[in-house]
Amino acid sequence: MNRSPFFYVGDKYKLMKQLSGYFPHDVNRLIEPFCGGGSVFLNFHAKNYLANDKNKHMIKLHKFLKSYANNRNSFYKKLEQQIKHYGLSASYLGIMVSDELKSKHKKTYYAVFNKNAYKAVKDDFNKNKNDLLLLYILLIYGFNHMLRFNSSGDFNLPVGNVDYNKNVRTALDAYFDFIESNEIVFSCLDFVDFVKGITFESGDFVYLDPPYLISKCEYNKGWDEKCESALLNLLDELNSKGINFALSNVFNHKGRSNEMVIEWSKKYKVKPVKSNYISYYDNTIKEDTTEVLITNY
Ligand SMILES: C[S@@+](CC[C@H](N)C(=O)[O-])C[C@H]1O[C@@H](n2cnc3c(N)ncnc32)[C@H](O)[C@@H]1O
Structure with a gap:
């Protein structure tokens, strides 16, 4: 599946x-x-x-990933550049949280590590809501991988205890495989x-x-x-x-x-x-x- x-x-x-x-x-x-x-x-x-x-945000994200259907490497390159730029952890890329932080915050170390970087992504996205790559990053690192906006239209979820890991990458690969070989129209x-x-x-x-x-x-x-x-x-x-x-x-x-x-x-x-x-x-x-x-x- x-x-x-x-x-x-x-x-x-x-x-x-x-x-x-x-x-x-x-x-x-x-x-x-x-x-x-x-x-x-x-x-x-x-x-x-x-x-x-x-849900317009969800459909925008589907269309955004679809736009990279035949060019997933370019998507991954931009995604990884931004992850590094903001200083987020990324287990998939070997950008790991230190053992010291892991033992100090046993169940929440990703959230602790990524808190400030996540806030910076959130602030930048809220200044430019057309940046769907930032919205996708917020989804990867956000609480329960959710999308939530306040009544003024600003993204307002806190950081989650997750990062760009093998599961995210596998899911992205499967999505690109599907989109590349199927005719799908979003509305x-x-x-x-x-x-x-x-x-x-x-x-x-x-x-x-x-x-x-x-x-x-x-x-x-x-x-x-x-x-x-x-x-x-x-x-x-x-x-x-x-x-x-x-x-x-x-x-x-x-x-x-x-x-x-x-x-x-x-x-x-x-x-x-x-x-x-x-x-x-x-x-x-x-x-x-x-x-x-x-x-x-
Ligand atoms: C149970 S979820 C669907 C989950 C989906 N099957 C999946 O596996 O990800 C219900 C969806 O209905 C959407 N929705 C709510 N009201 C709607 C409406 N009036 N017209 C179209 N979609 C609506 C929500 O945005 C939500 O994504």
């Missing part, structure tokens, strides 16, 4: 093995209205791809406008991973019953046109249930998905989550 170099919180990376078993084969075009970091399309075989997300629209703008053809498959109404996540803000209902109506329309779709969702989570989706899903097929909300360290700690894939095929 390819890991996305955006390490998106709530991504489908860990579930892709299960989901792939439920996806149709011989898809001509994969259409993803909520692509996030791209964990699904990166692991899906189709002839063409349409990937959309409302940044609300899902309704995105889907309504498509001329559907046979062989299209729509996979949807929207924010979940009953769970909490940064990108769930603004997702309400109205959005959920618009989504379900849109899927009924696709179904009536004979377009195959699969919708990820949760029926129950932490004592709450999504009755609207549960009721609606009765018209379709519901496949169980073993959710990563279950603690892998102690399988007695289950968070009462029923994750599902709802399909019309």
Whole structure:
């Protein structure tokens, strides 16, 4: 499985093995209205791809990496130059944190080492928000690899305990491999406008991973019953046109249930998905989550 170099919180990376078993084969075009970091399309075989997300920063970063599809060495050169320029650690390049710092700050040494350099990157990015390389560096070194902006539009995440390591490099290589050999078009629209703008053809498959109404996540803000209902109506329309779709969702989570989706899903097929909300360290700690894939095929 390819890991996305955006390490998106709530991504489908860990579930892709299960989901792939439920996806149709011989898809001509994969259409993803909520692509996030791209964990699904990166692991899906189709002839063409349409990937959309409302998060403009995410889509800008996808397009930015795509612009280096046939020139990844130039991307790596610029990335590594900036890492050195700001004095960030980079395990992949052998720019290591000292043993002394490691023993003094056992679990946080990257964060301690990179704190000031990260702040300098953040300040420079906030002065020039077109510098997407700096935004990607903020994502690599930031807390939980997240993208977060305040109400004035400034990037405002603290440093994370991570650096440019082998995992990041492997994920970038896999992304470039994928982008180099596949036709993918990105867009940044609300899902309704995105889907309504498509001329559907046979062989299209729509996979949807929207924010979940009953769970909490940064990108769930603004997702309400109205959005959920618009989504379900849109899927009924696709179904009536004979377009195959699969919708990820949760029926129950932490004592709450999504009755609207549960009721609606009765018209379709519901496949169980073993959710990563279950603690892998102690399988007695289950968070009462029923994750599902709802399909019309
Ligand atoms: C669960 S995440 C998708 C994760 C993705 N499958 C992955 O593996 O990285 C849901 C996504 O929906 C996007 N989103 C939220 N509201 C949206 C809307 N109205 N239209 C399109 N995308 C939206 C969020 O920005 C977020 O990236």
